[in-house]
Amino acid sequence: MSTSSISHGHSFQALAGRSLGFWALLGFFLLFVAIGGLSSLYMETNGHWVTGMNNQVPWGLPHACAVFLLVASTGALNIASLGSVFSKDDYRPLGRLSALSAMAVQAGGLFILLLDLGRADRLIVAMTNYNFTSIFCLNIVLYNGFFAIVTTYLYMMMEPRLEPFYRPVAFSAFVWRLAVTTGTGSIFGLMVSRMAFHSAIMAPMFIALSLSFGLAMFLVILAFLQVGARRPAPSAQLQHRMLVLLAVFVAVSLYMVAVHHVTSFYSAERRDFERYILGGDGLYPVLMWVGFGLVGSVLPLLILLVPFKAVGTQARLFVSSIGVIAGGLCLMYTIIVGGESFPIDLFPGKVVSSTFFDGVVGTYTPSTPELFLSLGGFALVGLILVVGLWVLELLPSRRESR
Known part of the structure; x- marks a missing residue:
């Protein structure tokens, strides 16, 4: 049997971890991480x-997956914040799982990011030599701080004697997660050399996206625990609340992305890019309109908001969450790879011609190693979750879920 503990009036358990399926899942995740x-x-x-990347497109599929996970990681803390910062007691039993999920998803994103950038052996140099005029340097501090604060936050949840410090640490974690997502969005928003990226709305847009991406990731994790570990589902009332919450977050995300593109049309220097990314003949308009717009936004909203008597709330949450995740990956790929592929206007108003692809749309096709590296990051998320839930008492007991 799994062990159990009581904290803040709620009881928790760890995964038993003795079944053949558990060890098979652990081996599966280890294999893909390797x-x-x-x-x-x-x-x-x-x-x-050996990759599909080139001088025009130096960030490819792994970067798109990494940024998606980094954005989703802060949103995975939504449930914990609702229970502590906003005093919604129904969410508190899921707070521990939410905190672990946030750290696991961010670790998966950083795994991809660091290995994709190359020279991971020189990471210690970047961590000991700071240049705070670079947003990349600031993000190192933000990501490290996120792990430190969320770890402390999780410890506060597990230690009843630290109840007086629980709320202040929870509030600090909430503010820090906003800072982390702001930093991730600012990687692109502050990049003045790329007209596709440079925009003040990037940071708030990424914060909005983190809410929907993160909650969708958490709901998928919760669904897999219900099926794989035979954990009881949350109460019908809590499921309905999360359904409405996800619908609101998806709508806000869609609105922010729409505002970003509409306002870009009012800037003469960005108008050509918007025509390219939204109305061109290539892959990126398909990913935007079908991937993010239809699969990642409109269909999830219909599933969440239109009552289907034949389909339960759990199924609606799971299917819509999968759609949000798929749409989010399409959006990140479009923002990063699509933004890089559009030619840089080095001298506005002048025609630049050379043998170095000036004025030419960049091409990119993901390679097999890039795909496996990206899958390895998602596998690391699963590995950390499985080990964490096995070692620590983070899952609400069966009576808490009723």
């Missing part, structure tokens, strides 16, 4: 040419 690491080593030793 494949991801070996794929990175292959790219590191053979050089940039």
Whole structure:
């Protein structure tokens, strides 16, 4: 049997971890993490040419997946924040799982990011030599701080004697998660050399996206626990609240993305890019309109808001969450890869011609090592969750879920 503990008036359990399925799942995640690491080593030793990336598109599929996970990680803390910062007691039994999910998702994103950038052996240099005029340097501090604060937050949840400090730490974690997402969005928003990225709305847009991406990731994790670990589902009332919450977050995310593109049309320098990304003949308009717009926004909203008597709330939450995640990956790919592929206007008003692809739309096709590295990051999320839930008492007991 799994062990149990009582904290803040709620009882919790750890995963038993003795079934064959548990060890098979653990081995599955370990295998894909190892494949991801070996794929990175292959790219590191053979050089940039074995990837689909080039001088025009230096960030590819792994970066899109990494940024998606980094954005989703702060949103995965939504449930914990609702229970502590906003005093919604129904969410408190899921607070521990929410905190672990946030750290696991961010670790998966950083795994991809660090290995995709290359020279991971020089990470210590970046962590000991700071240049705060660079947003990349600031993000190192923000990501490290996120792990420190959320770890402290989780410890406060598990230690009843620290009840007086629980609320202040929870509030600090909430504010810090906003700062982390602001920093991630500012990577692109402050990049003045790329007209596709440079925009003040990037940071608030990423905060809105983190709410929907993170909650969707958490709901999928919760669904897999219900099926794989045979954990009881949350109460019908809590499921309905999360359904409405996800619908609101998806609507806000769609609105912010729409505002970003509409306002860009009022800037003459960005108008050509908007026509390219939204109305061109290539892949990116399809990813925007069908991937993010239809699959990631409109369909989830219909599933969440239109009552289907034949389909239960759990199924609606799961299907809509999968759609939000798929749409989010499409959006990140469009923002990052699509934004890089559009030619840079080095000298506005002048025609620039050379043998170095000036004025030419960049091409990019993801390679197999890039795909496996990306999958390795998602596998690391699963690995951390499985081990964390096995070692620590983070799951609400069965009576808490009723």
